[in-house]
Amino acid sequence: MNAQAQEFDAIDREAAVWVDRMNRPLHDAEVAAEFDRWIMADPRHVESYARFQALWQSGGLRHGLEAAQADPEGFALAGEGEAPDWEIPNRARQAWKQFAGFAAVALCLVGLASLGARALVSETSYAAARGAARDVLLADGSKVRMSGGTQMNVRITPWSREVALQSGEAFFDVAHENLRTFTVNTGTSRVTVLGTAFDIDMVDRETRVVRVYRGLVSVDAGAGRQWRLPAGNGIEVGGGRVRSLGEVRGDHPGWIDGWFDADDTSVQQLVQRLNRGSRLPVVLDDPALGSLPVTGRFQTSDPEMVLEALAAIHDLQWRKETSRYVLSR
Numbered sequence: 001m002n003a004q005a006q007e008f009d010a011i012d013r014e015a016a017v018w019v020d021r022m023n024r025p026l027h028d029a030e031v032a033a034e035f036d037r038w039i040m041a042d043p044r045h046v047e048s049y050a051r052f053q054a055l056w057q058s059g060g061l062r063h064g065l066e067a068a069q070a071d072p073e074g075f076a077l078a079g080e081g082e083a084p085d086w087e088i089p090n091r092a093r094q095a096w097k098q099f100a101g102f103a104a105v106a107l108c109l110v111g112l113a114s115l116g117a118r119a120l121v122s123e124t125s126y127a128a129a130r131g132a133a134r135d136v137l138l139a140d141g142s143k144v145r146m147s148g149g150t151q152m153n154v155r156i157t158p159w160s161r162e163v164a165l166q167s168g169e170a171f172f173d174v175a176h177e178n179l180r181t182f183t184v185n186t187g188t189s190r191v192t193v194l195g196t197a198f199d200i201d202m203v204d205r206e207t208r209v210v211r212v213y214r215g216l217v218s219v220d221a222g223a224g225r226q227w228r229l230p231a232g233n234g235i236e237v238g239g240g241r242v243r244s245l246g247e248v249r250g251d252h253p254g255w256i257d258g259w260f261d262a263d264d265t266s267v268q269q270l271v272q273r274l275n276r277g278s279r280l281p282v283v284l285d286d287p288a289l290g291s292l293p294v295t296g297r298f299q300t301s302d303p304e305m306v307l308e309a310l311a312a313i314h315d316l317q318w319r320k321e322t323s324r325y326v327l328s329r
Contacts (some may be wrong), residue, residue: 161163258301285328
């Protein structure tokens with residue numbers, strides 16, 4: 001066997017071990033980090049892992065293992081009656097014996113190799129139209145409730161779960177796993193969890209509001225700024241500012257039921273909330289009105305009622321036009 005063939009053989013053996021490890025009961029983050037380093041070190045690792053994972057999940061594996069157990073000697077590969085002598089745990093050695101046993105049967109599945117890494121990766125884009133929320137069930141079992149006007153891209157692999165939230169607001173009810181983290185990237189911050197329920201609101205180009213309803217999340221705003229938020233807590237990050245929010249109650253955000261809890265929140269943020277669900281958009285006659293603060297519970301499913309409340313709080317006026325609501329002094 002030449003050097004190149006030996007190298008590919010070694011990669012396949014490592015991939016077989018990793019398939020065995022990744023299909024066991026869930027492990028801790030150290031295993032995930034170790035696997036992530038291995039899978040990203042060489043494109044050939046991804047391709048080899050894809051082949052063996054596809055074989056693992058195929059019916060051919062089950063039949064091959066049954067045949068190998070019934071007649072181990074007759075099904076062993078020539079010259080490979082024993083597990084290869086490399087430094088891996090006993091269970092991994094047993095995994096390689098199993099792979100050697102079903103290799104003959106797996107030959108009929110060789111076409112699966114052409115699937116490559118794409119067989120392992122799920123990438124999907126989602127969007128919710130303005131004025132209409134959308135429920136999404138992800139490939140890992142996590143549930144996402146998207147508010148009107150929200151857009152996101154989701155990428156799920158055997159070693160990671162990643163969401164790129166591009167606009168709007170979304171409530172994530174994450175399927176718990178001890179191995180794969182679930183990360184939401186909003187451009188200016190990243191929220192990472194293992195299994196929890198939390199809400200992210202992209203208020204503007206810089207401001208992000210995170211509220212935690214179950215479990216624990218890590219919020220990373222870059223430049224060494226990182227916070228750990230347990231259930232019942234929230235944070236607003238943006239423009240170099242950090243503001244701790246009031247107590248987060250319940251098991252989901254109020255906007256799902258048509259309400260918004262403002263805690264010294266700007267009128268601009270409240271209007272933005274209205275515009276995600278309202279048939280007619282609300283515009284400010286004077287942009288300076290957007291900086292006015294409001295506190296209270298507002299029924300955003302009824303924009304006219306909210307406008308009445310804003311008018312009373314700050315001595316403002318509003319009017320309904322053919323295609324919009326206008327809030328003015």
